[in-house]
Amino acid sequence: MKHAYIFPGQGAQFTGMGKELYETNDKAKQLFEQANEILGFEISKIMFEGTAEELKQTNVTQPAVFLHSVIQFLCLENAKPDMVAGHSLGEFSALVANGSLNFADALKLVSMRAKAMQKACELSPSTMAAVLGLDDAKVEEICNSITEEVVVAANYNCPGQLVISGSHKGVAIACEKLKEAGAKRALLLPVGGAFHSPLMEPAKEELKAAIEQTTFAEPNCPVYQNVNAQPFTSAKEIQKNLIDQLTGPVRWTQCVQNMIADGATKFTEVGPGSVLKGLVGKINKDVEAESVS
16 A cells, blocks of 8 residues: 655646745745745736736746645655555655655755746747547557658647647647547647647757756655656666657656555645645555645
8 A cells, every 4th residue: 555646737827826834834934935036026916816827927827836735745744655655746746755856956946847838839830739538549640650740649638638739730630630539629828838748848858967966865765757658767768768758748647556556545736726636546546536725
């Protein structure tokens, strides 16, 4: 019986996130103040009182979700994960939870990642779409058949729910073909660009240098990483996989399946929302899943 801790990604943000934690926990208050100092602006104020529009700003969204998740985890009593994983951005939270990264270094990387991704989106206007009700293999086959444009399978969220990513034209062509192939739905997502696709290459290059200059420690438990869903305990391998994550897919379904195969019987989602708890239930209804927000 093993306990897995999982951490959400971008899109889980909401106004008021982390406020109760800040007001009721001295350690949390200290960490939020430290974060404001590191980032050079009062992110805590935007998290607690900002509008949905302000929270959607790239330089805010990713650090905000990271901070809520990590500060929540660091304030939990007796949190001893046997394994961790995070969805996209959530992988950085997972790496603080298992001791691979310290709080300050991880926050700096997350902030840099957000800005680099924003720049890449501006260089190549692009998008993502959610595809429901088709086999992963069929979605991959259709994406691979579109050679004149960039479009790839990006987020394997749960069986029958896969997100594709690419150029506007590539995603539009794919959506038509996917519907013809029997997808229940293929709908565009309100995102800034084609995350987890080759179009994020400029951001990957920018982040690569920063990740390579950051000290990673040997973790105290395995992290199941997005790019290949395998467990890693080597700081060097974790570092490399984190670099590849920006242009590689988020294999969330496979991460959860592999964690269960390796003995996970309980999943605790830490951070804003409960999306991952829901996905775990869809991947395997027999394991226990809870969320702590």
